[in-house]
Amino acid sequence: MPPRARRGRLSERRAAATSTGAGSDAKPSEVFHFVSVNPSSEFQKSENRSVIRSHASKYIWRQHRASRTDGNNPNSGTAKSVPSRKQLLIAPTSSYGAAKETPWPLLSDGTEGEEPVLTLAPPDEYNVSPSDDEDTVNSREIQPVGNEVDNNGEVSKFASNTQLAQSSMESAAVIYADERNTMPGPFNQLMAFIGEPANTFPSMLGGSSVSKLMRYAIFDLWPGLVLGAGNKKWTQEDVAQSWLPRSMSHPALFTAFLYGAAGHLQTRQRLESAVIAPQTREEKLEQIVCEAETIKQLNKMMLDPQKTALDEVILAVLCMAFNKTDYSKWTSDIDPAPKAPLRNLQWLQVYGGLSLNDQHVKGLLALIQTRGGLDQLKLPGLAETLSVSSIMLSTKYLAKPRLPFFPIFKDSISGKTPKWPNLSSHTCPMPIDIINPSLNIQPSPAPYRPNNSSNNAKGINTSSSTGTTSPGDIFARSNIPTALATVLRQIQNYSTVVNLHSQGLLPYLELAVIADRRNWVQYELLSLKSINELKEEIEVVGPSSPTSISQQPYNYKIYEPLRLTALIYSMLVIYPLPPAKRPFPRLCRMLKAALVAADIENITPDDSCSNYHCWAGAAEMLLWVTMLGTMAARNTPSEDWYVERCRDVMRFVGVRSWEQLKAVMITVMWMDCVCDMGGMAVWLEVGVGNWSDIESQHRRVGDGSGIPLAERDWLI
Structure with missing residues (x-):
């Protein structure tokens, strides 16, 4: 029996496949890559993925180059073909429009052909089934697209077209800043500006996709996320005037907004659907393109030390960190139980359903530390949004918040949220016309009676949200530590108010007030120390103090279960x-x-x-x-x-x-x-x-x- 032929290495098989027959239709320099459907090792599986994604990336690039060539060729025919869905999603570079060739002032002056320094971690691999690998384009392969070299050795024109688009963006920003513009107001200027943003911004996405995502961000996402800032409630126009002009002058922030809007919209659609559908090819490509473009622009900005920790950079990284999609483990929500009131306040359900990119989260925290903390941020609404994101992150991981609480209303940090009804009765047995969120409602506590008779279900007595106690307070009778009792009263108070609001009894209570109060209550709960941390504090004391937690005046044994x-x-x-x-x-x-x-x-x-x-x-x-x-x-x-x-x-x-x-x-x-x-x-x-x-x-x-x-x- 003849000896079994040795299988060549993957690189050898690639080299062997480069030559084609004389009568072949392939180009002389075409390379055919073969992959095994049953890889024998993790290394071979990784190689297969790289080959497939590299092929897909080059395939898309050749389509762009062919579309530009056809658009500039007068002999290509007079009849226009109907664009496909993919052509609508990925716009050719020529759609950016002609503009004067002026350098984009906010980008670093790197030399042509110089490889950018990667200061941000590349995105994680997307979870797709093996059958979808050929339809998926990984951002690692898209990232160096600006330095693509064709088969004849000529450098692609993508970089020059990007400069044209960037100069057009600069012109648009100047037009927006011009006070003599004839448009009636700043908000209308912004709305007109995003009418056809693909003609201004350097993005591979088609104009329809860019317009769809930006309009969704402005009219749906941002108003529901940023309910207020700077000690006042915000409207839809306030958040658009604060954030959109910054994206007009920072390409990285603009593409990050597109990435965040794409992930948010896809997740919201699946939460509202009875069936959890996998990502379509267009949805995958939409997010991958936006993610790759954002990382590329951020890497350029980080070449300049003065732009490393800009507010715009921090906001862009925030969008990248909290909008990763992964529906592989999702199941249809068949739970018949009623849902909690205000469960999607500040898009909690959507962002709770999205996955986190750990590398970008680490980079985000490092950027905030470099900047000097949330107090040093100047972009309105950014510090409040980062604080909410930190609370959500800590809730998912059962950890203490990494960032301080930064409220919408400054008095919320001390538990005195403006216009918050201060109820001291859990069941609130009082006429509806008395309930007024502008007043502090403080009914007299029920007289103290021993033998727990004050705990009647018809009139249960609790304390106010400020932490004071009454003789019939159930938490005081349980003899639990003061910090825990205070947080439990805050939760009890919030639960009562939201229950009343959901029944229509507090119609004048604004969502910004409720959101600020909820975030404060959740922050206080997450900040409670565990029993192990309390033991360390109690047992490491002076000689005259008790040395055991059992000798303390409070009942610490039930602290952790509560x-x-x-x-x-x-x-x-x-x-x-x-x-x-x-x-x-x-x-x-x-x-x-x-x-x-x-x-x-x-x-x-x-x-x-x-x-x-x-x-x-x-x-x-x-x-x-x-x-x-x-x-x-x-x-x-x-x-x-x-x-x-x-x-x-x-x-x-x-x-x-x-x-x-x-x-x-x-x-x-x-x-x-x-x-x-x-x-x-x-x-x-x-x-x-x-x-x-x-x-x-x-x-x-x-x-x-x-x-x-x-x-x-x-x-x-």
Whole structure:
């Protein structure tokens, strides 16, 4: 048997395929690349991807060059062909229009042919199926398109055309700045300017695509994202006047806006659709072209040290960092539960559904640090947008915010948001005509009665959002640390106000006020220290102070379960991320460990030592924690464990019906329209059993007051 022929390396096979027959239709210098459909190694798979994407990039470039040649050839025919969808998406360079050849002043004076210094990481590979590889163009291959050399060795004319387009952009910016322009107002000037932006800006996208994306950004994206800045509410015209002129003079920011608008629009369409469709070829190409052009322009700007940390650069990198699309793990939202009110405020659902580009996030934080912090930014609305983005990033990763809270209204940083109703009653039992967001509503607290009688479901007493307490405050009775109790009151207050607003009882409460308050509440919650950080602070103290956390005046053993449960409630009601993006599996693991440390497994229905464990006097909080934990643990490995613990706690507390259970939940915090369906599912699954058998046992004493938990008057 003859020896098996050795397979040549990929480079050798490429070289062998360069020659063609004399009668072949291919060009003399044409190179055919062959790839294996079943690569034997990761290296070969990577080589295959590079070959496919390089071929696609060159194919698109040849189309551009052919379209320019046909447009300049008078003998090409008088009949005009109907443009295809791809031609509408990718515009030929000649569509930029003729302009005087003047250098673009905002770009660095690099020598021709010089390779730019890559100061930003290239974009990550897009998640596409193998069958779509040939239809996908990777930005790594598009990036050096300005230095493309054709088969005859001639340098492409793309760079000169780009200079013409850049000079045209400069002319447009001068026209906009001219006060003698006959257009009636700045906003109308901007609208007219983006009428045909492809004739001005150096982008490979067609005019229809550029106009579609910029109009979407101006009329939909920006007004919903930037609700205010500089201590005042913003309108659609305010944000357009602030951001659009900057993009007119900075190509990197303009293409970054296109990239952000493309990702936002695609994600919004899928969130509003019943079926999660994969990206089309045009959508992929749209984002890849914009991303590649933005990185190319940013690299040019970063050659100049004075332009490294400009506001425009930071805003462009922000668009790149938070608009990465990846629908490979998306599933159709078949959850029948009602959605949270104002869930898409400041596009939380859309940006929560988008993926993050970790490299650009790191670069963004480095640029902000180089600039000197958010206080040093001058572009209106930029600091507020960065602060919101930081809160969303921290919520996804369960981490502390990397940037300080920068509110729309300056008083929000101290919890005194203007025109925010200051409710001290969770159920707000007062006439509708009394509710006025311009006033501070502070009903008198209910008189303190021992034995928990103040916790009546018909009139539950809470404290104001400023952190003051009342004798009947459930958080004060639970003896939890002050910082945690204050944040829980803030969450309770926000939940109440949003619930009233969703019912139409607060019609004059503006969205900018609600958004500022929500961001502040979420920032305060994320900034709470974990129990491990508190232990380090408490145990590293002077000799005269206690050396153990158990010797502290507050009940620290239930601190961590309450903090983590507050995060679960926030992701359901306060800061509702899309279900697929909620970090519930990780949260449930952390909460389970915290509950085990808080002796949850020692609580049983026949517990005769209920006065001696750490949950004594906090039975309502214990039931709230286990209930929300079980709701979040759906379809996770720890679901069965949570169901067992929830069943034990319900029997321990003495809950006999869904109405009783819900009354306890409202005592702490609960939004009916969001939580009722999940709570009812838990109640049916737990199945607390035959209460006649339990009643035959001895009564359990709750907080040492002599009243059995099952007979408390807050259980209807």
